[in-house]
Amino acid sequence: xxxxxxxxxxxxVEGAIVQINCTYQTSGFxxxxxxxxxxxxxxxxxSYNALDxxxxxxxxxxxxxxxxxxxxxxxxxxxxxxxxSYFCAGDRNGTYKYIFGTGTRLKVLx
Amino acid sequence: GAVVSQHPSWVICKSGTSVKIECRSxxxxxxxxxxxxxxxxxxxxxxxxxxxxxKATYEQGVEKDKFLINHASLTLSTLTVTSAHPEDxxxxxxxxxxxxxxxxxxxxxxxxxxxx
Numbered sequence: 001x002x003x004x005x006x007x008x009x010x011x012x013v014e015g016a017i018v019q020i021n022c023t024y025q026t027s028g029f030x031x032x033x034x035x036x037x038x039x040x041x042x043x044x045x046x047s048y049n050a051l052d053x054x055x056x057x058x059x060x061x062x063x064x065x066x067x068x069x070x071x072x073x074x075x076x077x078x079x080x081x082x083x084x085s086y087f088c089a090g091d092r093n094g095t096y097k098y099i100f101g102t103g104t105r106l107k108v109l110x
Numbered sequence: 111g112a113v114v115s116q117h118p119s120w121v122i123c124k125s126g127t128s129v130k131i132e133c134r135s136x137x138x139x140x141x142x143x144x145x146x147x148x149x150x151x152x153x154x155x156x157x158x159x160x161x162x163x164x165k166a167t168y169e170q171g172v173e174k175d176k177f178l179i180n181h182a183s184l185t186l187s188t189l190t191v192t193s194a195h196p197e198d199x200x201x202x203x204x205x206x207x208x209x210x211x212x213x214x215x216x217x218x219x220x221x222x223x224x225x226x
Contacts, residue, residue: 042219
């Protein structure tokens with residue numbers, strides 16, 4: 001089957017760095033995306049890794065290792081507004097159909 | 111960035127009735143749209159892929175006769191929940207993409223359906 005596992009909850013303080021892991025058990029994912037979702041809102045795109053390695057976009061970075069079936073999202077200089085749920089999503093065989101991870105709820109404390 | 115709208119943003123209906131949800135791409139043409147369902151504090155579950163001018167492709171376990179999808183134009187897809195029941199109460203989200211090398215999906219704001 002296809003599944004992407006994430007820690008259910010992560011807590012960190014303002015200004016800190018936090019890493020949210022995503023491990024998957026499937027083959028055929030073309031790439032790995034990350035989305036942020038605030039309560040009651042729609043998911044918003046953060047990053048996409050088509051290749052192994054690190055992608056950096058401002059305070060957010062994302063990493064993918066296909067050989068390890070593993071990726072992570074790194075958030076730096078945490079702000080209160082970063083409190084949200086974060087989802088990794090695998091693109092199934094390049095079909096643009098995304099399978100979403102279990103989701104991680106990030107709480108940023110003052 | 112590209113904008114996707116949904117209407118209505120929330121709806122309450124009685125058990126046994128049908129509800130239609132619209133998903134529009136406002137500033138780009140979307141050959142493919144996706145419909146997701148999300149229960150509280152859970153992840154997004156892909157329900158179906160909507161292709162303009164052809165039948166939708168449903169994920170395993172999703173009843174195609176209950177969740178009718180129509181993609182009549184490059185900017186509009188509709189999801190109709192037929193004979194709704196309380197267990198259909200959920201957050202329904204659509205997404206769209208122009209794709210062609212761009213893997214980003216643009217999500218609508220979602221529709222919260224409550225069936226009483």
